[in-house]
Amino acid sequence: MASPFLPNPVDISAQIVRRALRRERVFRDRQNPLDFPDSYLYERYRFSAEGMSYLCELLEPHITNVTRRSHALTVPQMVCIALRFFASGTYLYVVGDSENLGKNTVCRTIRKVVLALQGYINSFIVFPGHLSTMSIKEGFYKIAGFPRVIGAIDCTHVAISTALGEHEADYVNRKSFHSLNVQMTCDHECMITSLDSKWPGSVHDSRIFRESILCQRFEEGLFDGLLVGDRGYACQRFLLTPYPDPQTGPQNRFNVALSKTRVKIEMTFGILKARFNCLRRLRVSPERASQIVAACAILHNIATIRKEREPPQNQLLPDEIDPITLDHPAGAAVRDSITTQYFT
Template identity: 55%
Template sequence: MMACPFLTDPIDIGAQIVRKTIRSKRLFKDRQNPLSFSEEYIHERYHFSSHTIVYLADLLTPTLSNDTLRSCALTVMQTLCIGLHFFACGEFIHTVGDAENLSKSTVCRAIRRVYVALAKILASFVKFPGHSSLQEIKDRFYRIAGLPNVIGALDCTHIPIKAPSGPEAPAYTNQRSFHSINVQMVCDSQCLITNIDAKWPGSVNDFHILRESPLYRQFQQGRFNGCLVADNEYPCLPFMMTPYLNPKPGAESCFNEALYETRACIKTTFTMLRARFGCLKGLRVSPDRACDIIVACAVLHNIAMIRKEAPPCINWMPSNKPEPLHCDHQKGTALRDVIAAQLFASSMSCSQVL
């Protein structure tokens, strides 16, 4: 220390000199290209691979592109990734803005542009009874548990939202005492969404949503040669099979078990949606915007399934449904009895062979 009277700590000074000589050059990522990171980072942030994000950017360029680059306008890729980040994480808008180094107002506009653009291509990716032929859809459902003539699995799920203001707020309080949008969906055996109705408050009954939907009218008009499978929230109809309430041993129990296995795909679809899109665990937006975001997530889900994206981690949560309040249709119960008898006979013949 006496040899270096002007240095407070010569060992520290020496270490700093060494660090400066061996320190590697800093690499700055291009903020205009959100895909300049590793594939693991991209999937963790957006829940999609870089290849699918590029596909989405090409698909949505006509809607997301700006007419001018004035005021440092966001690129299509930046706008899309801001929306995907919000859908995947469900964070507050200012949190997404901090992560993307953008203002809250810019992030809000970008998210809105993305879900509006996705809603415009809904008909291209969500179509009933599906993208395959009708017979192929029936064959895939039949291979699950032997139920014939099935072309879709139907159910409703509640997407939580923040308490809306105004006189309509009580209508959004569901039976579990939280505010929600009651969303009706139909899926095929591969968990592709084939029909969605996302506009009803949480207090609206499941069957009321179906009865007011275009899908119900189309089935009544005989537009589709097939039937849906559903739970006891719905009545048994000529075009919709539901379980027996108090099944007897034999044909009725066999039918209920087959129906449960066949309609498990709709529960899997709901679980995958919530796992891939964290925003659906609780939307802090107005009901109108919440409905648009739900539809956008349905489109993204189908794109992910079609492009075989890595499935999200699923945590199964059993749901307890209330007792049904609807009377079964006579023609529906007669058809169900015929199917149950055929199913039980086929299961008995198989057991005898074994």
């Protein structure tokens, strides 16, 4: 092979070696977590560099340190620590080791970011959504031809493992593990539009909805539209569930269309838990677990709005449907009316 150090070598091998030798080296600032390619950031933090910059600007007024004494953490460092925990769900000392920080520093930083994010809950989680009600209805109608839907509703369990004291039995769910039972609604774009994350795992889905502010607002007639849910809920005039024993024909078509429509809430749960693995098991008190769930829901909506890349979704086992609740006559009448009008 000719020498690769000649100005213009003729030999192909020498040309390849010369190009490799002339490749300019890139030195990244390891103190700046945003100075890495998006593939690196997505894998560790679930956001691109632009998305993380947006979060830094959003949270800076609430989490910035007033001094640089004792090498105080910068806002990008604090955001990265919290996102690293949300994305991995691992132990705090592991997050600290990866960021070259102590466990106590990591704990305080995550707490600070969670509380800051909660201040934006009414800005990023709104019902029926950020789009107009008509746009949401049209979006759901395009899925399976189901009319007037402005949201899909369901509950999912978030496992918690910590000392629960005298209230431990309240958090044991139907699968015999400790959890929070978290109620969410979503729109046709898998945006979370309402959240109730304070209930123990033993509480029935229908009770959570019955005592929620969302149910009260529907009963007051503040929304022009319907929710769709599974048989864990009672069929009401504003919340439709499938026929328990459908007859062939219109009733069966109604159930199929409703099932396809409410798949959006299952997709939302899948994306949320794949994006933030901490929601598979939290090692904190129920109160703090509820706050972390809310923070992750806000981050999910921010990521959805900004079109951030979705992580690969693992196959989630569906939560068991709680014992069937008896339907309300008014709800059954609305269900029959829609069946006759749209699925006959």
